[in-house]
Amino acid sequence: MIKLLLAEDQGMMRGALALLLGLEEDIEIVAQVGDGDAIVPKALETKPDVALLDIELPGRSGLDAAADLRARMPGCQVLILTTFGRPGYLRRAMEAGAAGFLVKDGPVEDLAAAIRRVLAGERVIDPALAAAALSAGPNPLTQRERDVLAAAVDGATVADIAAKVHLSPATVRNYLSAAIGKTQTRNRMEAVRAARQNGWL
Amino acid sequence: MIKLLLAEDQGMMRGALALLLGLEEDIEIVAQVGDGDAIVPKALETKPDVALLDIELPGRSGLDAAADLRARMPGCQVLILTTFGRPGYLRRAMEAGAAGFLVKDGPVEDLAAAIRRVLAGERVIDPALAAAALSAGPNPLTQRERDVLAAAVDGATVADIAAKVHLSPATVRNYLSAAIGKTQTRNRMEAVRAARQNGWL
DNA sequence: CCGGGTCCGGGACAAATGTCACGGGTGGTC
DNA sequence: GACCACCCGTGACATTTGTCCCGGACCCGG
Structure with missing residues (x-):
């Protein structure tokens, strides 16, 4: 049974994803959060195997939380789920130790599959996005x-x-x-x- | 059986809602669209009882499409589902003849209920939002x-x-x-x- | 017909913005 | 130590922006 933490601010999206993923036999949602600051405490409390994090959240950014999470719970894999496939986001997600990066376009079916692959140690990244991230180069801003x-x-x-x-x-x-x-x-x-x-x- | 058209640009959201609403015994999704321009043609083709429309869409705005839909298919009720509960949006939705206005916060459970209520001829609007829309006054801009x-x-x-x-x-x-x-x-x-x-x- | 509104423009002025050159400070690397 | 990057600040300058004034055009309701 895969224990999953779900961080997403839009109530309807969060609820829908929770219901959907709850239907999978091997996935169990152990925590739902709508706030960036709540991610790490909730994770420490519920010990999920995978954390599915949005980036744009009230309070703390999902990327910041991801870095913290990786440091404090190395066993918990992080999967970023975001509206915008921005090159810098992907880069930062990788630097924060995320194992996967999904955009909210694309079919829902990918989601459960990505969760399983991430838990198996694979990295899940859209190839086109990866190429864009590389070609865009690093952040030039101080x-x-x-x-x-x-x-x-x-x-x-x-x-x-x-x-x-x-x-x-x-x-x-x-x-x-x-x-x-x-x-x-x-x-x-x-x-x-x-x-x-x-x-x- | 309630025939439903679903217009939403985010693939994951659209898929999740479709799956979710498909689970209801009295609801059938007859069309899914990710583009504003496709709404009216698809509706004319599939004759839904209720159209669930996002506002921010590629191509045409969901509000524009709603007005058109009401004119061409008076029997089809329009339910607006949007990320932002902006007063002007609500006002324009009402002027376009929408029967309901939901924001993407709030629980998913409300959605199916809202669809049924709209079909029954009721209007579904968040009271707080309605108050905000009234207090904000009409659009002062030329x-x-x-x-x-x-x-x-x-x-x-x-x-x-x-x-x-x-x-x-x-x-x-x-x-x-x-x-x-x-x-x-x-x-x-x-x-x-x-x-x-x-x-x- | 006379307002009143919107539409479209011009001119003049103060304020904000963007650019450049220049100072000094820190910290790191070769 | 010399170099480099970043940090922080000043002063001066041209350009852009925001404001207020002024026209004339149109259409509509009283």
Whole structure:
């Protein structure tokens, strides 16, 4: 019996997946979470064999939680399930020690199969996505550049960003300029868009 | 037997819902679509009793399709299922003649129940959402303001927008300024954010 | 016919933004 | 030690953006 932890914020999706996977004879859902911060505690409590994690979650990112989980429970395999097949996400998932990476397109039937393969020690990755991740190259953005860019989403002004990141407005503009240059874009919004597109956020 | 059409772009979600609803004894999925443009043709072909539509779809919006569907197949009830409980979405759904409006949070169990209630002629709307929609008031944005704002997503410059909408740059700035004023925001990005938040896009 | 609204543009101005050059600091590597 | 990358900040500059003013066009309801 495969013990599974399911982390997914959308209630309907979570419920549907839980019901579906519960129908498999060899899978048992031991925990369901809708919040990133709850993943590790729940896992330590319920000792799942596989953790199926969404990336975009309230609280903590599924990728962060994955890294933690791998460190604290090496026996628990991590399978990332996400809406967006962004190259940077895949890369980060691999670096975090995930064993598999699925996108929410593609048929449901793959899911149970992927869980079994991951538990057997295999790696499950869409080949096309893997190629895209390699060709995209690594994240060129500095930590600070990422911070500033992340704070610039939804139209914050330089002053807002400076306050949020505790930096001087002038410095913020320098970082923004650097990020714009590295992403080959023309303004901050295009830069955040490009960065998100690649999973660099 | 309730004949159901299911429109949802995310493959896994669509598959999961189809399997789930297929388990109900009185529901039969007669069509599955992942594209907005395919909704009406498929419906005319398969004559469903209820159409379960996502809003954000490739091709045509589920709301547009809903209006069309109501006009061409008055006997087919429309149930909107969406990720975002935006006030403007609900309002537009009602104007399009939808009988129900569900968000993808909330438990899966509600879904089958909602389908049956809709078919029985009831309206299914989250009361909290209905209140929000009323308190938010109607869409204050002009058609042109919406166009310009929509063209301003992902950081296009004034020149880009002007080219996309076939207007003078000066006019574009005037519309942007008007939209910023009406949304009580400070710049175009906050304006698009606010407009999207309210479902005014 | 006279408002009032939307549509479309222009001009002028202040503010915000993006760029560049420049400083100093740290830490790591060859 | 020299080099390099990143960190943080300043100042100056051109461009872009947001605002407010002003026109004229149209259509509709009173």
